[in-house]
Amino acid sequence: MKTLHVNLGERSYPIHIGEGIVDRLGDWFGERQLSRRSPLMIVSDQAVADLHLPRVRAVLEEAGYRVATAVVPSGETSKSLAMLEKLVGEALKAGLDRRSAIVALGGGVVGDLAGFVAASYMRGIRYVQMPTTILAHDSSVGGKVAVNHPLAKNIIGAFHQPEMVVFELSFLRTLPEREIRAGYAEVIKHALIADAEFFRWVDEQAERLLALDPAAVEHALHTGCRIKADIVSADERENGLRAILNVGHTIGHALEAVAGYGELLHGEAISIGMAGETLLAVHYGCPASVHRETVRVLRKFGLPVGLPPGLDPERIMRAMGHDKKFREGKAVFALPTGIGGAAVQEGVPAELVRDILQQLMREA
Amino acid sequence: MKTLHVNLGERSYPIHIGEGIVDRLGDWFGERQLSRRSPLMIVSDQAVADLHLPRVRAVLEEAGYRVATAVVPSGETSKSLAMLEKLVGEALKAGLDRRSAIVALGGGVVGDLAGFVAASYMRGIRYVQMPTTILAHDSSVGGKVAVNHPLAKNIIGAFHQPEMVVFELSFLRTLPEREIRAGYAEVIKHALIADAEFFRWVDEQAERLLALDPAAVEHALHTGCRIKADIVSADERENGLRAILNVGHTIGHALEAVAGYGELLHGEAISIGMAGETLLAVHYGCPASVHRETVRVLRKFGLPVGLPPGLDPERIMRAMGHDKKFREGKAVFALPTGIGGAAVQEGVPAELVRDILQQLMREA
Numbered sequence: 001m002k003t004l005h006v007n008l009g010e011r012s013y014p015i016h017i018g019e020g021i022v023d024r025l026g027d028w029f030g031e032r033q034l035s036r037r038s039p040l041m042i043v044s045d046q047a048v049a050d051l052h053l054p055r056v057r058a059v060l061e062e063a064g065y066r067v068a069t070a071v072v073p074s075g076e077t078s079k080s081l082a083m084l085e086k087l088v089g090e091a092l093k094a095g096l097d098r099r100s101a102i103v104a105l106g107g108g109v110v111g112d113l114a115g116f117v118a119a120s121y122m123r124g125i126r127y128v129q130m131p132t133t134i135l136a137h138d139s140s141v142g143g144k145v146a147v148n149h150p151l152a153k154n155i156i157g158a159f160h161q162p163e164m165v166v167f168e169l170s171f172l173r174t175l176p177e178r179e180i181r182a183g184y185a186e187v188i189k190h191a192l193i194a195d196a197e198f199f200r201w202v203d204e205q206a207e208r209l210l211a212l213d214p215a216a217v218e219h220a221l222h223t224g225c226r227i228k229a230d231i232v233s234a235d236e237r238e239n240g241l242r243a244i245l246n247v248g249h250t251i252g253h254a255l256e257a258v259a260g261y262g263e264l265l266h267g268e269a270i271s272i273g274m275a276g277e278t279l280l281a282v283h284y285g286c287p288a289s290v291h292r293e294t295v296r297v298l299r300k301f302g303l304p305v306g307l308p309p310g311l312d313p314e315r316i317m318r319a320m321g322h323d324k325k326f327r328e329g330k331a332v333f334a335l336p337t338g339i340g341g342a343a344v345q346e347g348v349p350a351e352l353v354r355d356i357l358q359q360l361m362r363e364a
Numbered sequence: 365m366k367t368l369h370v371n372l373g374e375r376s377y378p379i380h381i382g383e384g385i386v387d388r389l390g391d392w393f394g395e396r397q398l399s400r401r402s403p404l405m406i407v408s409d410q411a412v413a414d415l416h417l418p419r420v421r422a423v424l425e426e427a428g429y430r431v432a433t434a435v436v437p438s439g440e441t442s443k444s445l446a447m448l449e450k451l452v453g454e455a456l457k458a459g460l461d462r463r464s465a466i467v468a469l470g471g472g473v474v475g476d477l478a479g480f481v482a483a484s485y486m487r488g489i490r491y492v493q494m495p496t497t498i499l500a501h502d503s504s505v506g507g508k509v510a511v512n513h514p515l516a517k518n519i520i521g522a523f524h525q526p527e528m529v530v531f532e533l534s535f536l537r538t539l540p541e542r543e544i545r546a547g548y549a550e551v552i553k554h555a556l557i558a559d560a561e562f563f564r565w566v567d568e569q570a571e572r573l574l575a576l577d578p579a580a581v582e583h584a585l586h587t588g589c590r591i592k593a594d595i596v597s598a599d600e601r602e603n604g605l606r607a608i609l610n611v612g613h614t615i616g617h618a619l620e621a622v623a624g625y626g627e628l629l630h631g632e633a634i635s636i637g638m639a640g641e642t643l644l645a646v647h648y649g650c651p652a653s654v655h656r657e658t659v660r661v662l663r664k665f666g667l668p669v670g671l672p673p674g675l676d677p678e679r680i681m682r683a684m685g686h687d688k689k690f691r692e693g694k695a696v697f698a699l700p701t702g703i704g705g706a707a708v709q710e711g712v713p714a715e716l717v718r719d720i721l722q723q724l725m726r727e728a
Contacts (some may be wrong), residue, residue, distance in 0.1 A: 081445045084520070085513060095365045120484070123508065123602075146487065149449060151456045156448070157487045158522065238487075333510045 002222045006110065006141060006229040008161060008236055015141065015165040015229075017221050019214050022056060022130075022168045029101075032163045038320050039097040040336040041091055045074040048132050056105055056130065068094035072113065076256075076266075076300055079113050079147045080119045081156065086196040087117045101126040101163065107133035107179075108266060112154070115145030119160035129165040133175060134183025135267050137221045138190075139194025142167045142242075153253050159237060167221060181302045182267025184209060185248075187220050188297055189274060190227040192290075193247050196340030198223050199297070207302045209315040237322035244342040248273035251357075254319035258311055271303035275363065276356045281335035283352060284345050290336055306363030313357035317350065366586045369412045370505060372525060372600055373422045379505065379529040379593075381585050383578050385718055386420060386494075386532045390427025393465075396527045398490065400461040403430040405455055407478035412496050415538050420469055420494065431460035435526040436477065438457040440620075440630075443477050445520065451481045465490040465527065471497035471543075472630060477517070479509030483524035493529040498547025499537060499631050501585045502554075504529045506596040506606075517617050523601060529586060545666040546631025548573060549612075551584050552661055553638060554591040556654075557611050560704030562587050564660070570664045608706040610698040611639035615721075618683035622675055635667035639727065645699035647716060648709050654700055670727030677721035679721045681714065 016028070034040070040060060044053050049071045054350025060067050070090040072078040091102075104114035104127060111129050118127035129140045146157025175183070184202075185256070187209075191199035201219075202209070208216040228245065235242040252273030256264055264272075276297065278291035295305045307313070331348040365382030380392070393709040398404070404424060408417050413435045436442040455466075468478035468491060475493050482491035483603070493504045510521025528646075548566075551590050555563035565583075566573070566619075572580040592609065599606040616637030620628055639662065642655035659669045671677070684695070695712040 081449050085445050088513050088520055089515055092513070092519065120520045120522060122519060123510065123523055149452050149456070151453055154485060155456065156452055156484045158484060159487055162492065 002218055004225050004229060006221060007233045008143075008160075011143075011161040011236075013162055013164050015225050017167040017169065017218055017225070018349060019169045019218075022059055022170075024310055025056070025166060026061050026065075028164060029060070029063065029065065034065075034101050034128075034163065035099040036064045036066075036269050038097050039068050039094050040103060041068045041070060041094055041096055042086060042102050042103040042105050043070050043072070043110060043117065044105040045072050045078065045107075045110050047074040048110070052132060053105060053173055056103070056343060060103075068096070071127075072110070073107075076109055079109050079250075080097065081147055081149075084117060084120070084147055088121055091117065096121065096125070098122050098125060101128060103128045103130060103211065105130045105132065105270065106136075107131065108136045108139040111136055112145050112157070113142075113147060115162070116147055116157055117159055119158035124160065124240050126163050127160070129162045131165065131167055132171045133179055134172060134217070134221070135179070135186055135265075136243070137183075137224050137348070138186035139226040140167070141225050142245075143236070144158060144238075145167065145272055152256060161310050169217055172212055172217065179265065179267075179329070180212065182209060182265040182271075184301045185267035185271045185274070185298070185303055187224045188294070188301070189245075189248055189270065190224045191272070192294060192336055192339060193209045193244050193334075193342040194231070194340060195223070196338075198227070199293075199339050201302065202251065205299050206297070243332075243344045244334045247342050250320060250331075251316070251353075253275045254316045255307075257319040258315045259308065264308070268304050270309065272299050272305060272360065274298065275305035276360050277333060278336055279359060280333060280352065280356050281337070286335065286337055290339055293339060294336075305360075307357065307360045313354060313361065316357055317354060320353070340361055343357070366582055368586060368589050368593060370525075371597045372507075373534060375525040375600075377528050379527055379531065379589050381531040381582055381589070383533045383582075383659040385425055385530060386534075388558070389420070389423045389530060390429075391529065392662075393427060393429065393492075395423070396430075396490075397526065398465050399463040399671075400428045400430075402461050403432050403458050404465050404467060404608065405432040405434060405458055405460055406467040406469050407436070407451060407474060408483065409436050409442065409474050411438040412474070416535055417469060420467070424467075431618065432460070434725065436474070438473075440473055440512070445511055445513075447477060448481060448484070448511055451478070452485055455481065455485055460485065462486050462489060463490060467492045467494060467725035469494045470500075471495065472500045472503040475500055475503050476509050476521070477511060479507075479524055479526070480511055480521055481622070483509050483522035488524065490527050491524070493526045495529065495531055496535045497543055497714075498536060498581070498585070499543070499550055501531065501547075501588050502550035502592060504531070505589050505592040506609075508602075517621055517681055522669045533581055536576055536581065543575065543629065543631075544574060546629040546635075548584075548665045549631035549635045549638070549662070551588045552607045552658070552665070553586045553609075553612055553634065556638070556658060556700055556703060557608050557698075559587070560702075562591070563703050566662050567664065569638050570661070573595060574665065575709055601709060604632075604702070607696075608707045609699045611700060611706050613681070614684060614697050615640045619671075619675065621683040622679045623672065628672070632668050635662050636669060636724065637720075638662065638667035639695060640724050642700055642718065643723060644697060644712070644720050645701070647669050647700060650699065650701055654703055657703060658700075669724075671721065677725065678716060680721055683719060684717070693714045
């Protein structure tokens with residue numbers, strides 16, 4: 001088991017990663033002084049709840065907690081204001097008060113949704129992240145929580161740091177293969193933007209990682225979380241440095257919006273986004289080998305690197321106009337500068353982005 | 365004109381109160397470095413927009429700002445997640461980005477709603493409060509923003525401090541008489557919980573205040589804001605002291621919920637709540653004269669001090685069960701300890717509250 005500390009002053013918190021660690025939840029909740037007199041609410045989605053909710057609930061009840069549960073449909077469509085309203089209703093009925101905490105048991109959708117419920121319920125109560133996907137290692141660090149608006153993804157949200165993150169690796173074994181592959185997209189992105197040595201390691205260990213070898217997965221998640229935590233600690237409110245985490249996301253988010261939330265997995269959209277944005281980076285001085293290497297590694301993980309058929313580049317362009325990474329009418333992209341480095345590029349012209357999308361169509 | 369500074373470290377902000385000060389908006393926006401390159405959005409309600417929106421818009425456009433506007437129906441029902449979704453859509457269509465600001469032009473409903481839009485849009489952008497009611501002097505200090513849930517008032521929200529508050533006194537002259545009266549309920553509460561001398565002054569000046577004499581109103585709003593600002597500065601996140609601001613609100617919020625949001629004005633509900641909670645305070649050692657004096661002053665301002673006919677005390681009791689001031693199953697009340705002082709009282713039994721409600725029925 002490994003523990004990583006995210007340093008954010010009085011909002012610092014630990015990330016525990018390991019096999020069989022769910023049994024230690026009660027101790028850790030006690031250490032963080034989570035009240036046993038106020039009810040907790042575990043929020044999960046249907047697929048995860050069927051598999052893992054009874055165990056988590058039992059561990060917490062044995063530790064003396066009163067536990068309510070709320071289960072939402074699986075998939076991105078649950079990240080809505082309608083679901084926020086439903087969960088707040090459940091929290092009220094369960095008697096959650098200001099000393100209560102919410103436990104987000106699931107992937108990124110559950111983490112973002114339950115995290116925003118915690119951020120806004122009574123103007124903010126505490127919450128614990130229990131990610132059940134590889135991809136969620138990314139959203140579990142940094143305190144960004146949100147729901148979607150029909151016109152834009154993640155546009156309604158908050159910065160709200162969790163009390164702790166508990167990454168139980170045995171939960172990953174129930175993931176469908178497609179989600180395992182997609183989960184590594186953010187791991188590859190973290191390597192690409194910040195750590196050339198880790199990029200090589202991920203490339204070499206692809207087989208063990210896809211087979212969920214515990215030691216390899218533990219190292220990959222710990223390193224991915226560390227990279228993100230270092231960046232977030234330096235820029236909690238996303239004023240500068242943190243923007244480099246958006247590599248692959250400007251195109252990726254637009255793809256998700258146009259394909260319909262949930263059609264493309266987030267990791268798949270980010271993978272295509274990375275293929276496109278490394279290509280874009282070449283126009284700003286990044287070596288062409290960075291694009292080739294990134295695409296090669298993404299393919300090794302079975303991830304898509306071209307536009308799926310039927311996705312119209314013009315609709316993707318329009319969807320990018322609503323992306324919050326556009327500032328004052330100009331396109332801003334976070335682009336790699338090499339393997340292990342990235343920077344923000346302002347004033348990227350629309351024509352160039354359109355060209356890139358055309359090239360991505362041909363790669364499909 | 366008077367300016368008050370709310371001291372909250374890097375989130376400190378000024379409150380400007382005066383007649384004809386709307387013309388200085390451009391200067392003040394410049395001082396706060398609000399970007400002229402990103403659009404602003406003024407949020408208002410129909411009644412206020414008809415009267416004052418063109419002037420505010422013109423002042424800001426003359427100062428070089430691009431200004432979008434969004435108008436919501438007047439009344440408490442606009443404080444909903446549905447309206448949040450609508451306003452976020454308007455903000456997206458108007459191209460608001462992370463450097464944009466929202467201007468909340470209206471009473472407490474507009475301030476709470478537009479403030480929560482600002483708190484959650486792109487995870488938080490800046491906003492300016494322009495209160496157009498006397499009552500809103502209260503909600504304009506402290507950064508508490510929220511919308512309602514069908515089961516509870518103000519339950520979904522955030523702490524989000526404004527860039528500044530601009531209180532243009534000439535706007536108050538368009539208020540209906542009922543709203544002027546209701547507006548003074550929070551002024552009386554601020555006097556009651558913190559300043560015996562101000563309580564006497566409010567009592568003596570009732571006539572001038574109700575006639576909207578500018579010097580009297582300026583002093584009343586400045587002092588009310590100062591009392592609240594002192595309390596909020598000492599306890600921004602409402603962990604302790606700030607709870608005394610809730611005098612009159614535990615019963616008051618329940619009354620609003622049962623009467624149907626918007627049937628009773630907030631100030632009227634708080635007035636009845638103060639009548640009840642000063643009576644409750646007597647059971648905990650507060651002199652009976654405090655209840656008598658408070659009721660006398662409230663009546664002088666034409667405010668209600670008894671339960672409106674048709675409001676069932678049992679429904680009010682149930683509504684209080686969902687109020688967020690109940691912690692771990694026990695009723696907590698903020699109660700006056702004398703004229704000019706208040707404290708939190710834990711463990712108030714339901715029977716006693718039921719008795720108080722019965723007495724309030726007879727006062728109607």
